Amino acid sequence: MTIIDVARHAGVSKTTASDALSGGGRVSPETRERIAAAAALLGYVPNAAARHLRRSRVGAVGLHVPRQAMGMGFYMEFAFGVAERAREAGLDLTLLALDPAQAGRPRLRVDGVIIIDPLPDDPVTGALLSADVPVVTVGRHRGPGPAPAGVLVADHAAMMNRLLGHLHAAGASAPGLVVPDDGFRSDWALLVRETYERWCRDHGATPVVRSVAVDATPDTVDEVIRDLVTGGPGLDAVICAPDGSALRALSTLKALGRPVGDRLLLASCVASPSMELCDPPITAIDLRPRRYGNSAAGLLTGILAGTVEPEERGRPVERLHPVELLVRPSTAFRAETAPPRAR
Amino acid sequence: MTIIDVARHAGVSKTTASDALSGGGRVSPETRERIAAAAALLGYVPNAAARHLRRSRVGAVGLHVPRQAMGMGFYMEFAFGVAERAREAGLDLTLLALDPAQAGRPRLRVDGVIIIDPLPDDPVTGALLSADVPVVTVGRHRGPGPAPAGVLVADHAAMMNRLLGHLHAAGASAPGLVVPDDGFRSDWALLVRETYERWCRDHGATPVVRSVAVDATPDTVDEVIRDLVTGGPGLDAVICAPDGSALRALSTLKALGRPVGDRLLLASCVASPSMELCDPPITAIDLRPRRYGNSAAGLLTGILAGTVEPEERGRPVERLHPVELLVRPSTAFRAETAPPRAR
């Protein structure tokens, strides 16, 4: 089942068939149609190896994930999202298992690279950016090195403002925040924090922030939550940024005698399936990781195919990934309490 | 930088160069040596696309992960292990993002498939096994369908026995067990349970088992732990199978007034980095997910290359992956208590 079979079946040459199917050349609409029909009928699937050989493409994109964050469900979903979309473009996904120690000259066999949450001081990120393949970062790279070819951003700032606004409307005027510590200074983490601090300034609230390692043990997270709650006496809401920490907070707060719902709101910056099912369900920002991965792969394949053009010389292409706020009971004051101006 | 350059540099024909580098044909040792030297000098990397085209190989292996388990760190590590090794064999890793609903005729573009923890009733697993590419399962497939070409097993039974023996030696004679529920009846899950039950029978202990969904909320895990501890009054050890549940148990047990260490031992069937760092550090079975992935990929590529032969007609090749028991303070009775025959 090659393109020659399709061509024969449609009564044209292989060249015409190729042109018709790949959209190039000069082919009349009717012929194009006929060839497409034949291809569909025969169930023709182009041979990736041959195509890549001819186009001198490797046929794969690489994905780099921050090492300490591998345990997080978000990244797994994201990776599958990338795989899904890359595959549609005829590309495979190579998980880049690079040793940070010898990141110097990575022996890459990929056409392009996606870096999710580039960390400013990650040597692998730096090495990849300096390699001679196009790179798409998901979240801005705040570190040194050449600019990537593309950046996929989400408007975390706007979403944080919306979340804070929502909490405010629900009666919380003194929210506290848990963020990743300095080991994970991704654009996302910094945006969350910066936006929070700005909001506090604009609303006359005292910012109460605690940080915790993304790969911290539950114990440590407990401690941090405890510290947060006792640190700010008037605290009436807790926002948890690191993946999964809100779930931990839920029980810790209960154990502390400050259960969520009893004039204490709880929200998460990263949604996960459990948050819908726990008690009470937790308000969370759904980053939609699968789609996120889809978009990242889409952007990279677009750049590789040349269909996506950088707007300005040297400026990376930027795309926006929409995220969603899932409002759930964890951010509603108890029914018997009047929500708006409680306290 | 093609094989022709290498050949020219070594003063031989491309055929000889190819034969020398791929180990085939008839080439004198000296010539082979000379060609290898030239290849190394020039930094020759074979073009995967051309090779795959010629060998009519796709050049990729697929990985299927049980849907509900995606959040677990184990699988991410495993996936990277597969990627690492597959890459060495010149193959890419395709994460199979298959829709269970339309699993009927998966449009695969891979040379082989790895299924980690095949679930007996997973339609995707069934479809993959019926596809016309070799399949390696990690853990035996206990469901219907054709046999896979290869199986990578770990001796979970032996390791469970060792763990139980260790607990026993540390003074625990009535261990309880938390296992995945019926939504995750993998070979591993069943082995853990079966071995535990057999051990109890052999040692005159009453088995106390509770099950929990692998994607359960922390709340639910809490409940299950609580139920387990209250259900068996003489309980002096808790073994947690689902990834991460032991960490949850650690704090739940403390909250219940039965902290680990105070004549109550805790162990996990799946090690994760946090377990080393929490207080007390938790004894766990290290499945060594990265190596696990390596081996799985190695087995599959071996089968694909024909270097691994099934021992008997129709019988899948079987390989053993060694796992390790990490003994930590969570399975030591308090210092002030005499360990062996306490109680």
Next chain:
DNA sequence: CCGTACTGCCGGAACGTTCCGGCTTTCCGC
């Protein structure tokens, strides 16, 4: 000294695709 077998090496074809250049046919302006 011949026939046979084997060793060491090589030329060329093939894998399935894309793309360059060229061929025929049609169309249009003058």
Next chain:
DNA sequence: GCGGAAAGCCGGAACGTTCCGGCAGTACGG
């Protein structure tokens, strides 16, 4: 009616590898 342009289609080469068959040269038994 004729030159030129453009549309529509095609043949053949090329991508880098592997592999089949073959060709010298040597060894050796008879």
